Amino acid sequence: MELWYTEKQTESFGITAKVKETFVTEKTDFQDLAMIDTEEFGRMLVLDGMVMTTIKDEFVYHEMVAHPALCTHPNPKHVLVVGGGDGGVIREVLKHPQVEKAVLVEIDGKVIEYSKKYLPEIAGELDNPRVEVIVGDGFMHIHEAKDKYDVVMVDSTEPVGPAAPLFERGFYQGIFEALKEDGIFVAQTDNPWFKADLIQKVNKDVKEIFPIVRVFAANVPTYPSGLWTFTMGSKKYDPLEVDETQIPEIDTKYYSPRLHKAAFALPKFVEDLCK
Ligand code: SAM
Numbered sequence: 001m002e003l004w005y006t007e008k009q010t011e012s013f014g015i016t017a018k019v020k021e022t023f024v025t026e027k028t029d030f031q032d033l034a035m036i037d038t039e040e041f042g043r044m045l046v047l048d049g050m051v052m053t054t055i056k057d058e059f060v061y062h063e064m065v066a067h068p069a070l071c072t073h074p075n076p077k078h079v080l081v082v083g084g085g086d087g088g089v090i091r092e093v094l095k096h097p098q099v100e101k102a103v104l105v106e107i108d109g110k111v112i113e114y115s116k117k118y119l120p121e122i123a124g125e126l127d128n129p130r131v132e133v134i135v136g137d138g139f140m141h142i143h144e145a146k147d148k149y150d151v152v153m154v155d156s157t158e159p160v161g162p163a164a165p166l167f168e169r170g171f172y173q174g175i176f177e178a179l180k181e182d183g184i185f186v187a188q189t190d191n192p193w194f195k196a197d198l199i200q201k202v203n204k205d206v207k208e209i210f211p212i213v214r215v216f217a218a219n220v221p222t223y224p225s226g227l228w229t230f231t232m233g234s235k236k237y238d239p240l241e242v243d244e245t246q247i248p249e250i251d252t253k254y255y256s257p258r259l260h261k262a263a264f265a266l267p268k269f270v271e272d273l274c275k
Helices: 058-070 088-093 109-118 138-144 161-167 169-178 196-207 257-262 268-274
Strands: 004-010 013-027 032-038 042-047 050-054 078-083 101-106 131-135 149-155 179-188 212-219 227-234
Touching: 004 032, 004 042, 013 109, 032 109, 042 109, 050 058, 058 088, 058 149, 058 179, 058 212, 058 227, 078 088, 078 138, 078 161, 088 101, 088 149, 101 109, 101 138, 109 131, 138 161, 138 169, 149 169, 161 169, 161 196, 169 179, 169 196, 169 227, 196 212, 196 227, 196 268, 212 268
Parallel strands: 078 101, 078 149, 101 131, 149 179
Antiparallel strands: 004 013, 013 032, 032 042, 042 050, 179 227, 212 227
């Protein structure tokens, strides 16, 4: 008997993956959590029926949340990751030796617990001495932090449930105030095929708050449509003005100094969303 996991990405479209083994299915205090092993993409974390990360393609998303911002800021010492309980973004952040402290604020401790147990390749750096893990609401944390971070990364779930406030204008204003005077923030901002309105709204809100706003994209095969966007807001440094010859070669599989600016070259229909 074959078992398949299907993610409905819209009411009438989805992806499906053949399942080898199911490790965990649990209703946490915040969401339905599943940890499964799939033939094609290996072990996979699923939250509320949505693929969060897989062993085979996780490097794309985690590298692209972390490195464009950290290679734009000249000296990122203090970094915050909101969400990101699987640990993948933290792992990438720690590849930058200038980072003295990386704070992770993840609302659901079970995501951290099961990621450490079943996804050690991704979560392995959560116990690094440079990392502080806080199990809490990123929305609250941001509003209590003033002039504190060089870079803030929002690695949250879709704008539903506990993540809904993380896509509101007030949250971006809070991030602006939590950042130092030359800080940078980056957030995952979903896909242009099924969530064009979200990309447009976030872009409009962030442009009202930050002087420099740039959108970039990457290919994440297990995310809806495979074309994933990220929105960067910066108080001082423009990622398109970085001298890529000065970007260090980092231990990566997707991001590179050559891809840094190229990632910001968007398909026309996506550019039009960000006018
Ligand atoms: N890469 C994934 C994506 O693009 O959908 C996100 C992965 S990460 C596992 C998302 C995390 O955000 C989840 O573990 C979820 O618990 C967390 N999260 C959601 N709302 C949050 C909030 N308000 N504060 C902190 N973490 C939150």
